[in-house]
Amino acid sequence: MTNPLVLASGVWGLTGGNLVRAAKEGAGAVTSKSCSLQPRRGYGNPSVFHWDNAVINAMGLCNPGVDEMLDELRFAIKNAGVPVIASAFGNSFDDYARMCEKMRSVKPALIEIDISCPHHEPGKKVAKPFACVARDAAQVTEVSKEACGKVPLCVKLSPNVSDIGEIAKAVEGAGADAICAINSVKAMVIDVDARRPVLANKVGGLSGPAINPIAVRAVYDVRNAVEIPIIGTGGVTTGRDAIAMLMAGATAVGVGSAIAFRDRVFKRIAEEMEIFMRDKGYAKLSQIKLEE
């Protein structure tokens, strides 16, 4: 990777062309939109809008289904010139296994399983995202790991839990090669004139600058619980935000909503990180740590 910045899942990554564009704009790696066995139209609009220093969304995991997505991924892998991460989700453990099996056929750099979407509740029996129950998180990791073959597996965790460290430990124990933290923060916005939640789905996920401190804390907790690499994601908008993620314990840094807050955001974050490192005399990313 030319820089540690990773385009986060669900931002732009619905098409191969969009993933290539993110790479051209300076992302060090790109993640595709999470996809499922069958196509999903997602929730109705409004499904995403700005709220103050944040974005709130309930897209409803719209995606063209894995078969079409594999074409988009092939296009991206061929043309992006940076590592491509394939994101998958399902409604059952078995779905995840089947998804990983399909995805590994295009040889992505990493398969990321999204088990943490705040507005997706798989199946009827499990009332919570798998990332919210340690046992479920471990089990879905185990079946996915087996289905991934040689492709490394990254598990995307949720901030909507009381102890993210415990979940991270369970996921690591079940064979995950990396962790991505965090997905968006469960949230709701009400329009008081309309006397209604604005999102068609009522509940969605908050992302963008406002959630950065939540994400930094979550990454810090995960780092204290596990050894595997972490893609620290959540509200990173500037070079200093990215450095803070690394200090909290991240290995790479996810960037999503920031593209709606700054132009040329990947290049600018990368430049700002370089300047910071030069000023402070850091030669390598791995030297960026909290003071002991």
Added chain:
Amino acid sequence: MLPHRIEISKIVEENELVRTFVFDRRIIAEPGQFVMAWLPGKDEKPMSIANDYPFALSIAAVGPWSRAAHRLKPGKHMWVRGPYGNSYKLKGKKIILVGGGYGIAPLRFLYARARESKVDTTIIMGARNKKLLMSLPKGKNIITTDDGSAGRKGVVTDALEDLLKKEKYSCVYTCGPERMMKAVVDLCDRYKTPYQVSIERYMKCGFGICGQCAIDGKLACLDGTIFDDVSKFKEFGREARDASGRKIEE
């Protein structure tokens, strides 16, 4: 930005399909830009801005959302966020605006800007029949209808080709069904005339984050909706994507 509640001050019946909703306020926007318009409990849709002051939206009753909009009366509200997207840019001193159906709405807004800048402007407005035409400002106007019930019988590109054959124009601006715009672009390429088209794709965010409105690796809501290089696109006039992101025929 949260959707803003605004009160409808006037409704103009343009024809049997289209009504223009006028709001007693100003929006700082340029022709070609759009807003996301929400009716609580219903959908939210991208709508071209039909005028800046007073702010106006021309809405055709083509689906459940727009039919619900048509049931609103002055004094009622819509919720909008925006403006989003880029805009038409005036180029040169002699231009043509080509509107198909209610695609003429943002071009009337552009016409007002062109007139302020003293640009020589010809409007070509086409529709299936007389009942689907909209009113035009006084000027050099050419009307075409498929059935000949008003103006010249035929399609907008017939009239456009006659003009391009005779004289050089600095730019052609178009908005309407994509197949019509594709025919306009093909003509412009043939007559080596610059063009600007307004691309419509299924939208969710409107500000370039969700990736839904992708066309050839570009985003209709962020890089467009106005493009001047669609001849190079593989998808223009051929394919679009539905709400799931699957490819469908345009």
